[in-house]
Amino acid sequence: MASESGKARRKPRADSLRNREKLLEAAATVFGAGGAQASLEAVAREAGVGIGTLYRHFPTREELFEAVYRNEVDILYALAEELVREEVEPVTALQRWIHASVRLFATKSGMIGALQLATQASAELKTYSMDKMTGSIGMLIDRGVRDGTLRDDIGPEDVFRALVGIYYSQNQTGGPAAALRLIDVFVDGLRKR
Amino acid sequence: MASESGKARRKPRADSLRNREKLLEAAATVFGAGGAQASLEAVAREAGVGIGTLYRHFPTREELFEAVYRNEVDILYALAEELVREEVEPVTALQRWIHASVRLFATKSGMIGALQLATQASAELKTYSMDKMTGSIGMLIDRGVRDGTLRDDIGPEDVFRALVGIYYSQNQTGGPAAALRLIDVFVDGLRKR
């Protein structure tokens, strides 16, 4: 009968939801620029929100971290859906999506290490992100396979692995520019010949 | 002419040297217990020294870290020399030395990560420690090879690699006790049959 479990509850306040969004965005910026140990007060300032509000939404630094990460993954998934919905030509769509992924994580060099710690800590988070990423890639390459522009012997997991490799290489040498070039080569290789 | 480079300088003050020692020891304790981000003020307190003194000796956290690490490596080298000097029976000497190494690093679980960062940053530090460690092992196994109690087809680098493997495994599971057992097996395998 009750729409949720247990007693009937009020719906969440609109300002609360807005602030949560603002905090996630600010955290992505601040952690991206200043590394994983950047000040939480800086995040609150950037979000234009009191420090108390930050702590109410994310009681620990780790929770904020994890939420930021989930959010980025969700954004990429939404982008994949959008590219499919707008019927962008499959190869172009795949290329755009991968570029966006690299760019999204490129700004977060300091976060990568912390992310690894986080994913090691939470298996749930790991499978969550794995599913979302391979899901995104899957829906993009399926279309290409169907219309005959992409090879059909490469799975989403393979593409994901390649992506991870390129994230890494970018962190060590060359930076985003080199990574983006690598990706063009890689995507070209995915074409059906 | 001048004993050192350039102008004739006073010899360093005795209290300065003493404090440096005290700080290294305290830092090993505090970082060992509380992880790499433990408070530097706690280190100074533990050493019974003002915070200013700590900063004069080690202007940055990284420098303190590096010095602690060098110091531990030096201690192990000195132990190897001592074991040789006292003509301890070769297999026993090797076993004791390796046990000491494991115990020394066992207390420093939090430091391991930071050490990796440090060694990645400074190639010099890496080769320094590599040389000291393989040097120690080398002088210990040479004696065993010479008197015929140890096989002659295993180099110091091989032993060092095995050691690193055991450090790692201990960090993940079992703890020091398991590591020490592994070592006994390993050393036994080094005997000439």
Place this chain on the structure above:
DNA sequence: TGATAAACGGAGGCGCCCTCCGTATATTCT
């Protein structure tokens, strides 16, 4: 035994962490 270079120590200013609670506001009820 001075003279003095060198080292000591800790106060102080700053920023960050996190909690607590008085104030503000969105939602619900009538």
Place this chain on the structure above:
DNA sequence: AGAATATACGGAGGGCGCCTCCGTTTATCA
């Protein structure tokens, strides 16, 4: 619409760690 109330907001404040600066102490040198 207006009142009632559950929720969320903001930021002051106490505590701690970082790091610098400089008056005081002490070891070395002549």
